[in-house]
Amino acid sequence: MAKLLLFALLAPYAQALLRFSCSQLVVERLDPLVNPGTPQSPHVHQIIGGNAFNISMDPSIAPADQATCTTCSFAEDFSNYWTAVLYFRAKNSTFKRVPQKGNVGFEQSNGGMTVYYTPTLSNGAQPKGAVMAFKKGFRMIVGNPTYRTEAQAKQFRQLTYTCLQNMNTRSPETLDFPKKPCPAGIMVNVRFPTCWDGVNLDSPNHMDHVSYPSSGTFENNGPCPSTHPVKIPQLFFETIFATEQFKNDWPADGSQPFVWSFGDATGYGNHGDYVFGWKGDSLQKAMDANCNINCPPLKTQTIATGNKCAQSQKVKENIDGWLTELPGGMPVM
Template identity: 60%
Template structure:
């Protein structure tokens, strides 16, 4: 009952309302790891830093907001087959004592999705009536330039790292990279705001059209309650637990692909792509995940197996070494 209670508590705490709770949780296998960012750097190839991406296979260097991506994707790496959204984050790297870098792989969430080919777990949470996103909706959360706790905490909520002792670990979260070795990897959690201005599907900074709740409800400037989008990514840091390879001063060795060695630059990107009214139906039905099998308990949605989701991938558009030991981060991003 612990896991179910945790999800319900999280939903109730973060989204205003009192008309039932949705805790839709599912796996999205790795679609591609590539230096593209059609939201922040549309049309730029390569983008400044590397991303790991899941969701629909229409992900591209440019994604026209006037085009409904649920009509252009032919497969999705997520288990709900009507979800062609794209979800992406930066990529984690290990920086060895000799100054070289090695990309850290994602792995399937050990709580039910260990057979997934990397990627991340995606949640849509609510504790009351919410309005699902519209075609063309997109948003980001976090700021890759942040390097202090004060910067992060002043602007964003619920962006954390969990040093996994086991797959079940759900305590001890921090806003910075864990300082010691993590026996089962590092889980990165990214939660988006839950209030929308009700008008704009995007904004110049990709964030001003959304906001966090104010007190018991959404602020007057952003009066529409939306589902909380929430990512959990398991990074397989286990191959790098040999401290003799860590920096000589004993500092933690991980760095984001955008050059952040503190962890405070944590951020995520989202482009909505559910087909038709599928997400609204799921939220209205208070859909959730089965406590024991982790299957989606939502008759209104169509789903596929993890094995089927694993087959939806795209080829990298930027051809560069992402698998060997590198002298610098992709794009020459400086660690700072």
């Protein structure tokens, strides 16, 4: 029933999309894109997907060739997806990690995220091959953890927050953290660019090889720019943080009490990372089939099976409980 409710919200716009659950693989200070080879990155991330995730993520080695399991409900998806994690800052300036919870239809999920791959939101199904799935070795980042202003945040389209009144709330979306307690938690929305240069699987900043449409938006089928002519699926993360448990602890001055693990109390530094890892051409088959939620060409596994796939922290560190500072000593600014 929950899946039907969500689909009803999306149905006027979505002609085809994959929507699936990926539970947490590990939560630790590791970022093989921004800090490759570094045992601990500056701030904590939550990672989902295949268990080939490691310190370097060598682009010449396909995750699907190394992974033995995935936290995702599509069993052929050994990609890795990661974001920062959210902390509650108490009145005495101590910090506690905010737990995550499953999305609509995925209530059994062990935290993690909901992942979407959408080939088109235009009317009518796309012809086969009109949207090109990501290739082996592809990776990208969207957002910038150093940003602290609305003007900066607007450089990226659709990195937003939804203050959940209930689990089916999907609007409005804001660029900064909600300014009042949210009855069902805060949903963090990360949407990636949908145009590719067709050549480079990565770029030095992990962004320049992809682009937003040259005009319009992905939602109204805006055209890709000549520099990035290849249409790729819209990759979209939804993460729900169970902030409602802190509703009675908001500051008396009305300021909001949440801070990203990289020290951002504004929300404008929202960002996400992606390393492609689907097995063979399974994702392309799904895009060509214009799958809607369920996708017969793909192999699936239960959420319970995905929850069994996990990693230990590469460097043991306490990231939970009440902390006197953010892990890594990240300043709040």
